[in-house]
Amino acid sequence: MIYSIIPNDVIFRDLKYEKNYEREEIEYKGCILQVSSYDNGYKIQRIISTNPIDYLNKEIQPGNVIYLNNRNKF
Amino acid sequence: MINQNQSDNKQDNINESIKEFGQIPLPQEENKNDKPKIHCLTIIGQIEGHITLPPQNKTTKYEHVIPQLVAIRDNDEVDGVLIILNTVGGDVEAGLAIAEMIASLGKPTVSLVLGGGHSIGVPLAVAANYSFIASSATMTIHPVRMSGTVIGVPQTFEYFDKMQDRIIEFISKNSKISQKRLKELMLDTGKLAKDVGTIVIGEEAVKEKIIDEVGGLDDALKKLYELIDENKKLKEDIN
Numbered sequence: 001m002i003y004s005i006i007p008n009d010v011i012f013r014d015l016k017y018e019k020n021y022e023r024e025e026i027e028y029k030g031c032i033l034q035v036s037s038y039d040n041g042y043k044i045q046r047i048i049s050t051n052p053i054d055y056l057n058k059e060i061q062p063g064n065v066i067y068l069n070n071r072n073k074f
Numbered sequence: 075m076i077n078q079n080q081s082d083n084k085q086d087n088i089n090e091s092i093k094e095f096g097q098i099p100l101p102q103e104e105n106k107n108d109k110p111k112i113h114c115l116t117i118i119g120q121i122e123g124h125i126t127l128p129p130q131n132k133t134t135k136y137e138h139v140i141p142q143l144v145a146i147r148d149n150d151e152v153d154g155v156l157i158i159l160n161t162v163g164g165d166v167e168a169g170l171a172i173a174e175m176i177a178s179l180g181k182p183t184v185s186l187v188l189g190g191g192h193s194i195g196v197p198l199a200v201a202a203n204y205s206f207i208a209s210s211a212t213m214t215i216h217p218v219r220m221s222g223t224v225i226g227v228p229q230t231f232e233y234f235d236k237m238q239d240r241i242i243e244f245i246s247k248n249s250k251i252s253q254k255r256l257k258e259l260m261l262d263t264g265k266l267a268k269d270v271g272t273i274v275i276g277e278e279a280v281k282e283k284i285i286d287e288v289g290g291l292d293d294a295l296k297k298l299y300e301l302i303d304e305n306k307k308l309k310e311d312i313n
Contacts, residue, residue: 001237004120004163005192005214008221011120011131021129032138050113050142050155 026068033060041067110153110302112295113146115139117157121172121194123165134161136168143175154182154302156294157202163193166218166237170194170244176201177248182301186294187211187285197241199285200249204297206289209276213284215259216271250283 002008015021023034023045031049035042044064047054054060117139119132127133146152157176163169176183176198185202187195192214199205199213207213218237224230242260246253259272259282266273279285287293 001166001218002123002164002221003166003169003193003218003237003241005190005216006120006162008219011127013128013130015128015130023129048138050115050146052112052114 028060028066028068031060038065041065110299111151112154112156112298113152114156114158115142117159117161117172117195117198120162121164121169123168133164136171139172140175143172143179147179147181152181154184154298155179156298157183157185157198159185159187159191159195159199160189161191161195161198163195166194166241169198170240173197173201173244182298182305184294184298184301186289186291187213190214194241196284197244197248200245203301205249205285206287206294206297207276207279207285208290209288212273212275213279214271214273215256216266216269217260245284249285255282
């Protein structure tokens with residue numbers, strides 16, 4: 001049951017044509033990152049952590065692209 | 075002697091930096107170990123529960139937050155949690171689950187409502203030991219709505235009433251507002267243009283005794299450090 005000020009039909013609106021919203025979650029250096037595919041790597045969209053230090057880490061700033069050797073997508 | 079050497083080295087480094095780059099390095103934070111370590115939980119967008127929401131919604135997922143709270147509780151290095159809220163509401167069960175986790179964390183918690191803490195955001199805000207609201211932030215208190223197929227029998231009404239009671243009970247238990255007053259705010263017909271309910275802004279939320287104080291980030295952090303100090307003293311006294 002949803003208890004929100006946003007009407008249910010807006011929440012569940014179907015936007016299939018919007019590919020920009022596709023997100024994946026990966027674990028990178030002990031941190032959960034929400035990423036989108038970019039090139040052969042991942043573009044960081046959001047950091048999911050409660051540790052404030054993680055948000056100061058230059059390497060995982062949102063917008064940065066990271067390449068993971070062991071799980072190349074293509 | 076070692077200390078003398080260390081401070082000499084430090085001065086050398088500073089001099090080197092001035093000579094090479096023409097810059098004075100920023101002072102490093104000292105006594106880092108003495109400062110209490112806090113973690114920050116941001117609850118934004120929709121609270122996502124048992125149904126994955128379409129991806130255009132920005133969501134806070136319970137499968138992320140609940141293990142994070144367990145880790146915080148279990149990690150001795152974390153002394154307290156700051157909870158930042160900017161949410162439009164979401165799943166009742168997930169919201170109440172996270173709120174119960176915060177309320178029973180056993181470590182000092184301070185919440186700060188920025189922008190909005192609507193619907194199920196209200197129990198989340200009051201779950202902390204102490205709550206702040208920015209003077210421009212708003213909270214909407216409204217009844218639980220019906221959607222989808224609704225069977226027109228009295229039982230449906232009773233079911234919604236029960237759901238509402240769970241929310242009201244939690245809020246009144248964790249803040250100073252009475253159940254009666256909260257229900258009045260929730261069922262007010264004169265405040266919202268197309269809906270039943272009330273919007274409380276900053277100071278009003280404090281007047282209605284839902285939130286403890288109007289303030290910002292600095293106030294919230296100062297309060298959190300204060301609570302951590304009290305908590306430490308209490309533990310030392312017991313030992």
